Amino acid sequence: MDAITKNPLLPYLPKITTSLPGPRAQELIERDLAVTSPSYTRGYPLVVSRGEGCMIEDVDGNVFLDLTAGIAVTATGHAHPQVVQAIQQQAARLVHMSGTDFYYEPMIELAESLAVLAPFPPSQNGTRARVFFTNSGAESNEGAIKLARYYTKRPQIIAFLGAFHGRTYGAMSLTGSKKIQRQGFGPLLPGVTHIPYGTPANLDYLEKQLFTTVSPPEEVAAIFVEPIQGEGGYIVPENGFLERIRDICDRHGILMVVDEVQSGMGRTGKMFAIEHWEVMPDIITLAKGIASGLPLGAILSRPELMTWPPGSHATTFGGNPVACAAAKVTLQLLQTELIENACQRGTQLQAGLKQLAQRFQQISQPRGKGLMVAIDLLDTEGKLSPKLRNGVVDKAFDRGLLLLGCGRAAIRFCPPLVIDSEQIQIALEILAGVLEATL
Numbered sequence: 001m002d003a004i005t006k007n008p009l010l011p012y013l014p015k016i017t018t019s020l021p022g023p024r025a026q027e028l029i030e031r032d033l034a035v036t037s038p039s040y041t042r043g044y045p046l047v048v049s050r051g052e053g054c055m056i057e058d059v060d061g062n063v064f065l066d067l068t069a070g071i072a073v074t075a076t077g078h079a080h081p082q083v084v085q086a087i088q089q090q091a092a093r094l095v096h097m098s099g100t101d102f103y104y105e106p107m108i109e110l111a112e113s114l115a116v117l118a119p120f121p122p123s124q125n126g127t128r129a130r131v132f133f134t135n136s137g138a139e140s141n142e143g144a145i146k147l148a149r150y151y152t153k154r155p156q157i158i159a160f161l162g163a164f165h166g167r168t169y170g171a172m173s174l175t176g177s178k179k180i181q182r183q184g185f186g187p188l189l190p191g192v193t194h195i196p197y198g199t200p201a202n203l204d205y206l207e208k209q210l211f212t213t214v215s216p217p218e219e220v221a222a223i224f225v226e227p228i229q230g231e232g233g234y235i236v237p238e239n240g241f242l243e244r245i246r247d248i249c250d251r252h253g254i255l256m257v258v259d260e261v262q263s264g265m266g267r268t269g270k271m272f273a274i275e276h277w278e279v280m281p282d283i284i285t286l287a288k289g290i291a292s293g294l295p296l297g298a299i300l301s302r303p304e305l306m307t308w309p310p311g312s313h314a315t316t317f318g319g320n321p322v323a324c325a326a327a328k329v330t331l332q333l334l335q336t337e338l339i340e341n342a343c344q345r346g347t348q349l350q351a352g353l354k355q356l357a358q359r360f361q362q363i364s365q366p367r368g369k370g371l372m373v374a375i376d377l378l379d380t381e382g383k384l385s386p387k388l389r390n391g392v393v394d395k396a397f398d399r400g401l402l403l404l405g406c407g408r409a410a411i412r413f414c415p416p417l418v419i420d421s422e423q424i425q426i427a428l429e430i431l432a433g434v435l436e437a438t439l
């Protein structure tokens with residue numbers, strides 16, 4: 001691990017040498033604000049110039065410890081030398097040809113690898129999945145909605161409050177996280193019903209109320225669920241919840257679609273978060289960590305479900321050869337060392353956060369699995385405090401620690417999976433300093 005994260009070009013620990021934002025960052029932010037969409041949500045003024053391992057350098061030469069991984073994406077760290085080499089070699093050979101109309105080896109190889117890893121039962125020829133490649137998480141979910149409707153010939157979909165599945169119309173219609181993400185964009189996809197997440201008892205509402213009134217199970221194509229809710233707050237469901245969804249799906253011929261866009265690719269200490277439970281879904285959607293930062297997503301389905309004929313679903317860029325080459329190396333690194341590292345560093349992180357929760361009453365106990373971990377910030381009455389959370393995230397930035405919020409008042413910790421024990425320790429120390437100065 002040390003060889004990956006302790007690199008010669010950037011300092012290994014944070015180093016802030018200007019006021020923030022520095023002069024060059026300030027200038028670029030002004031230019032950005034004049035011409036880019038105001039819908040982007042920049043929490044603090046970080047203007048990135050370079051990334052290596054878990055470190056980010058800004059345009060003024062300040063160096064930050066990154067516990068965001070570019071929203072849980074750069075699984076192998078920024079610019080992992082083996083990933084960079086694979087990208088360079090593939091780019092020099094073939095950048096694009098479109099896997100929709102033509103064949104090329106990087107896409108075939110990656111589909112083969114995913115078809116072996118998929119947590120579905122093996123089929124007669126030994127493979128476990130068929131794969132459709134996309135460019136993003138939203139596009140993966142969009143395709144999964146189409147596949148579920150096409151295969152079952154049913155119109156309705158069940159999703160969960162707190163869920164985040166993406167910004168395109170189908171994916172947005174499944175999203176139930178924050179009203180700003182939907183408000184003003186209706187009408188959305190018809191036939192989507194949201195229910196509360198996380199406890200098996202919530203599924204009584206589905207079976208006893210919805211199935212008997214507005215959503216007859218014979219008309220439900222799929223239940224879309226994140227095995228650990230991501231944007232909704234890094235919420236780990238109670239045991240029995242995912243098992244019960246599987247059981248409901250089995251009894252009614254409904255497909256269980258598991259959105260692993262954020263929780264997949266080793267982040268939770270297993271290749272797919274659903275593997276923490278004894279549940280096999282029917283379809284899995286992927287993106288984010290799959291190609292270490294190149295835009296790539298995938299829909300994995302049990303082989304027999306992909307019955308859609310040529311032309312029924314396609315994409316120009318999905319499965320781009322350069323992205324597939326990056327993903328191939330990413331999968332190898334995950335399997336050889338990084339999934340294990342996510343387990344170990346996640347345990348260390350949660351232990352450190354538990355100690356902080358003892359010291360500071362205004363943070364909750366940590367939750368999560370592997371390196372998908374969060375704490376809530378609470379006001380003096382014990383209520384969730386988005387204001388406090390935002391203040392802590394901002395101050396951590398000033399001290400060289402990059403964090404992201406999620407849910408109403410949570411801080412999420414989703415570093416590159418190459419993070420080492422010293423960096424976890426430094427992150428905890430910076431956070432402790434910020435909490436001491438804030439609370």
Ligand SMILES: Cc1ncc(COP(=O)(O)O)c(C=O)c1O
Nearest residue numbers: 136137138164165166230261262
């Ligand atoms: C669980 C989940 N699904 C889907 C998405 C959408 O992915 P993308 O932004 O690549 O469209 C996200 C993004 O945060 C996500 O966390």
